[in-house]
Amino acid sequence: MSTESSENKLYGILAEVRNPKELIDIARTVNKNGYKKYDTFSPFPIHGIDKAMSLQKSKLGWIVLSHGLIGLTGALSMIYFMMVYDYPLNISGKSLMNVPAWIPVTFELTILLSAFGAVFGMFFLNGLPKLNHPLFSSENFKKATNDGFFICIEADDPQFDPEKVQHLLSVAGATNIEEIHDDA
Amino acid sequence: MSKTYDYVPEPALVKGNHDFSSINSLITDINLRPTPKGWYIAFGLSNILLLVLLGSIAYLIWEGTGIWGLNQPVGWGWAIINFVWWVGIGHAGTLISAILFLFRQDWRTAINRFAEAMTIFAVMCAGIFPAIHVGRIWVIYWVFPIPNSMAMWPNFNSPLLWDVFAVSTYFTVSLLFWYVGLVPDFATLRDRIKSKFGKIAYGIAALGWRGSNRHWWNYEKAYMILAGLATPLVLSVHTIVSFDFAVSIIPGWHTTIFPPYFVAGAVFSGFAMVLTLMIICRKIYGLEDIMTDDHIEKMNLIILVTGSMVGFAYLMEFFIAWYGQVEYEKAIFIIRATGPYAWAYWIMITCNVLSPQFFWSKKLRRNVAFTFFISIVVNIGMWFERFVITVSSLSTDYLPSSWGYFSPTIWDVLTYVGTFGLFFTFFLLFLRFMPMVAVAELKGAMPQADPHNYDPETRDYAPQEIEIPEPNKESV
Numbered sequence: 001m002s003t004e005s006s007e008n009k010l011y012g013i014l015a016e017v018r019n020p021k022e023l024i025d026i027a028r029t030v031n032k033n034g035y036k037k038y039d040t041f042s043p044f045p046i047h048g049i050d051k052a053m054s055l056q057k058s059k060l061g062w063i064v065l066s067h068g069l070i071g072l073t074g075a076l077s078m079i080y081f082m083m084v085y086d087y088p089l090n091i092s093g094k095s096l097m098n099v100p101a102w103i104p105v106t107f108e109l110t111i112l113l114s115a116f117g118a119v120f121g122m123f124f125l126n127g128l129p130k131l132n133h134p135l136f137s138s139e140n141f142k143k144a145t146n147d148g149f150f151i152c153i154e155a156d157d158p159q160f161d162p163e164k165v166q167h168l169l170s171v172a173g174a175t176n177i178e179e180i181h182d183d184a
Numbered sequence: 185m186s187k188t189y190d191y192v193p194e195p196a197l198v199k200g201n202h203d204f205s206s207i208n209s210l211i212t213d214i215n216l217r218p219t220p221k222g223w224y225i226a227f228g229l230s231n232i233l234l235l236v237l238l239g240s241i242a243y244l245i246w247e248g249t250g251i252w253g254l255n256q257p258v259g260w261g262w263a264i265i266n267f268v269w270w271v272g273i274g275h276a277g278t279l280i281s282a283i284l285f286l287f288r289q290d291w292r293t294a295i296n297r298f299a300e301a302m303t304i305f306a307v308m309c310a311g312i313f314p315a316i317h318v319g320r321i322w323v324i325y326w327v328f329p330i331p332n333s334m335a336m337w338p339n340f341n342s343p344l345l346w347d348v349f350a351v352s353t354y355f356t357v358s359l360l361f362w363y364v365g366l367v368p369d370f371a372t373l374r375d376r377i378k379s380k381f382g383k384i385a386y387g388i389a390a391l392g393w394r395g396s397n398r399h400w401w402n403y404e405k406a407y408m409i410l411a412g413l414a415t416p417l418v419l420s421v422h423t424i425v426s427f428d429f430a431v432s433i434i435p436g437w438h439t440t441i442f443p444p445y446f447v448a449g450a451v452f453s454g455f456a457m458v459l460t461l462m463i464i465c466r467k468i469y470g471l472e473d474i475m476t477d478d479h480i481e482k483m484n485l486i487i488l489v490t491g492s493m494v495g496f497a498y499l500m501e502f503f504i505a506w507y508g509q510v511e512y513e514k515a516i517f518i519i520r521a522t523g524p525y526a527w528a529y530w531i532m533i534t535c536n537v538l539s540p541q542f543f544w545s546k547k548l549r550r551n552v553a554f555t556f557f558i559s560i561v562v563n564i565g566m567w568f569e570r571f572v573i574t575v576s577s578l579s580t581d582y583l584p585s586s587w588g589y590f591s592p593t594i595w596d597v598l599t600y601v602g603t604f605g606l607f608f609t610f611f612l613l614f615l616r617f618m619p620m621v622a623v624a625e626l627k628g629a630m631p632q633a634d635p636h637n638y639d640p641e642t643r644d645y646a647p648q649e650i651e652i653p654e655p656n657k658e659s660v
Contacts, residue, residue: 018643045628046633104420104424115410122406145376
């Protein structure tokens, strides 16, 4: 931990609001003012905040679909290889290409791979797991997993100007405005 | 014209005067405060039972499946019964977490974490039986498509192999689903716990979750997709379990009604198990505000519905046996109800078909003690259902000269009783170290979480008034 935190790179400006309604309102304000690199934090997902923040549709569906297709084709080709090509077993003269009997395993593997895609794809899109984050340096931010609602405008934003941002947030009704620094 | 209708509001999901913070404390304080003495006692007892399980498995591996009461013609005994019973119990967890989620039943948030944990531990108990019953457990890996010294592959035409894939997929997906739900709550614990070790442990489990709405956006999508995947999965798992029976040609097993009948039975027993555990836990941990009597009533309704479905399936089995005019099929059902296992059959009918019918009464549905009693009765009944299906069909099959009576040995009983040790050991660890209610989801289901419930001007909490329209006089 550095004592000269003011000399560290500014990560962004964090502000707190009282409730989900205020969070949506302030997110809309920040969004309308043209900020791109900002984020809101809440203990639970808030209905309608995607519109207020103009969030793009999640790409997760495509990840899941591609994984599901790998599961489907992978299962079918595995069973074909094992049952027809590599070690064909003649069971009472029945057809080796016994596709109806392959459906259960194919189905299960499709579901399994899709679920892997959904879970690991979600963490991948979110950039998790992450060992640390500049926001964790704020003691107040601990409330974000309890009953706190936060917005943070990041210093990477092209139109970021600390004073303007602080002014914007305080006019919009936010409190506990603080600067967050990278610990590097 | 007099008023002929009444507005019945949906009961509040969280009783009492709670805000986000008090809900947060109510649930996570359980993990943060020192371990209660009672927990150690319960954990000790569970550990003793777990040792019983490990001991009986060790003896089984040493001596072979001959220590069980299996004989000719009953080559499938308690192992398969216990397997189906435990897997069935597990299904309620997925039903609550996935199917009720897709149907937007917000009341599930109070019990889903809990029920999902039950699913995972129940499937673990179930998985033990097929693994140990094979006799030569050291080659159990032959059930997986792994290259082996015989250069052979498992037979993908066999329902027993489908079962391997179904149950292992089910376990993996349930575990992932559960973990995804736990991540935000681990973050809550990470931010509340004081001890250094706790911070590190929960911090690792939370994967750096910080409640970002950009994250929630993907998270909700993932959660919905997982629910959509788990729904057909849970139905497929018990369908495939029923194929273990239905694809064979034993009288009483070879029926097309088995898949839906097994799924209904699974949900039936699973809800009963959730109720048993929930009624104890909400009392001990003082969670009556979250797991309310309304929840118990709703779950009792599901028990009533699925219990009646199971009863209907019993009737249909008899009808089809008569209607199908296959002598063996007709005979087996008459033997079930009147033969050597008639006692088991009538226990099954009493527990599964008759006992849930009490829940037509609203008063009984809301009676906690009575519900607790019925929930245990139902699980006894569902164990006997699997017993009747497995043992009666096998013991009296096509050739009367080979008929025989099945009796379990002490090792059958000890292995079964021991699985409760495994189940409760894990369940108690879960209660101690993980939030037993999905805190983030529960907060999201509270009226305070809906931005529409705030005054647009002052932006203070002001729940919307519900307007009840007058009925259109013309159409009444």
